[in-house]
Amino acid sequence: MLIKFNREVYEMAKVNEDMLIKDVLELDEGTAPIFMKHGMHCLWCPSSYFESIKDACAVHGIDPSKLVDDLNEYLSSKQ
Numbered sequence: 001m002l003i004k005f006n007r008e009v010y011e012m013a014k015v016n017e018d019m020l021i022k023d024v025l026e027l028d029e030g031t032a033p034i035f036m037k038h039g040m041h042c043l044w045c046p047s048s049y050f051e052s053i054k055d056a057c058a059v060h061g062i063d064p065s066k067l068v069d070d071l072n073e074y075l076s077s078k079q
Helices: 005-014 022-026 031-038 054-058 062-075
Strands: none
Touching: 022 031, 022 054, 031 062, 054 062
């Protein structure tokens, strides 16, 4: 995946609620604890390959904006 190997693209990466969970995890596996902190404990289940953050949050009763903010804060701290 390009983002893992290209620092410039990685720095531009910003998570949004329409992204698939698997894509965020592939971007940086360090995001897994953030998902779990927000109540998403089944990160590598088959649904994560097809489900957006927004859809997963609706299923789990989670505010997607708070999750996305925390994910982006984490990614920004790595730059």
